[in-house]
Amino acid sequence: MIEAINDCFHTELARDDSVLVMGEDVGRSGGVFRATAGLQERFGVDRCVDTPLAEAGMLGAAVGLCMAGWRPICEMQYDAFAYPCLDQLITHVGRYHWRTGGGMEFPLVVRMPYGGGVRAPELHDDSPEAYYVHTPGIKVAIPSTPADAKGLLAAAIREVKEKIGLCEVCFNLTDETRCRICQDPRRDEALICVVEEPSDVIPMERTHEYHGVYHVLGGALSPIDGIDPEDLKIAELFVRVADPGSAVDVREVVLATNPTTTGEATALHIAEELRARAPAVKVTRLASGLPVGSDLEYADEVTLGKAFAGRRAV
Numbered sequence: 400m401i402e403a404i405n406d407c408f409h410t411e412l413a414r415d416d417s418v419l420v421m422g423e424d425v426g427r428s429g430g431v432f433r434a435t436a437g438l439q440e441r442f443g444v445d446r447c448v449d450t451p452l453a454e455a456g457m458l459g460a461a462v463g464l465c466m467a468g469w470r471p472i473c474e475m476q477y478d479a480f481a482y483p484c485l486d487q488l489i490t491h492v493g494r495y496h497w498r499t500g501g502g503m504e505f506p507l508v509v510r511m512p513y514g515g516g517v518r519a520p521e522l523h524d525d526s527p528e529a530y531y532v533h534t535p536g537i538k539v540a541i542p543s544t545p546a547d548a549k550g551l552l553a554a555a556i557r558e559v560k561e562k563i564g565l566c567e568v569c570f571n572l573t574d575e576t577r578c579r580i581c582q583d584p585r586r587d588e589a590l591i592c593v594v595e596e597p598s599d600v601i602p603m604e605r606t607h608e609y610h611g612v613y614h615v616l617g618g619a620l621s622p623i624d625g626i627d628p629e630d631l632k633i634a635e636l637f638v639r640v641a642d643p644g645s646a647v648d649v650r651e652v653v654l655a656t657n658p659t660t661t662g663e664a665t666a667l668h669i670a671e672e673l674r675a676r677a678p679a680v681k682v683t684r685l686a687s688g689l690p691v692g693s694d695l696e697y698a699d700e701v702t703l704g705k706a707f708a709g710r711r712a713v
């Protein structure tokens with residue numbers, strides 16, 4: 400069993416640079432059961448990390464690592480040692496995907512042994528998997544053979560990454576062919592909000608003001624960095640908006656690229672092209688204004704100038 404798990408770790412860390420193992424004694428000593436033997440020598444201290452005796456800190460750090468694009472595997476020495484990190488597991492790992500409107504994934508694997516006839520003292524023999532089974536957003540796998548252990552562990556480590564792709568309509572992140580927003584019949588398909596990145600969809604959704612659909616460009620135009628229109632999903636936007644064969648009669652395109660040099664250049668390019676290709680479609684840009692709760696005294700002159708130009712009747 401231990402050889403199968405150790406072999407799986409070696410294979411998965413070699414296969415994907417973003418996979419790392421963290422836990423108490425996993426590095427220098429290779430784990431209390433030797434499941435992580437040889438990993439630190441082979442992959443270094445950054446990918447096989449000895450943590451302090453602090454399970455809550457370990458899982459909390461792993462949540463942050465997930466947000467930064469890593470795929471951590473947390474090794475608990477025994478299942479019952481995981482009680483201090485139940486909050487992170489139940490409240491964060493299991494729910495943040497939904498709390499971020501599907502914008503973030505938590506490809507976290509927690510491996511914890513229990514039973515096995517070790518006859519360890521109290522605090523070593525609990526088998527609280529029933530709690531985890533009832534936790535939304537968490538999957539539980541309990542292997543009983545070496546082959547199951549290796550296969551299930553590898554599947555858990557790989558799962559989220561291989562499942563996530565881009566929505567075929569709007570290029571938002573999704574684990575289906577169309578994202579949940581594009582599938583929602585209550586959304587107004589004739590209103591398209593153009594954003595740079597999938598993460599920009601989240602703040603727009605949080606406003607609860609917007610009920611249209613999105614188009615995610617995958618970045619902003621930046622010739623100096625070699626990012627040209629063909630590197631972004633701009634041609635696909637023109638097909639959605641201006642193709643006479645398109646299933647939807649688009650009414651308005653809201654340009655919500657960032658108020659930066661590259662974001663403004665991207666908005667300008669798209670606006671000019673759309674004016675030529677689809678003159679009947681209204682093209683708008685998010686207004687620039689003063690942050691809520693701030694003072695005029697602290698506003699920069701560009702923001703204040705734009706806020707003045709964009710003033711409206713009250």
Ligand SMILES: [Zn+2]
Nearest residue numbers: 566569578581
């Ligand atoms: Zn979509």
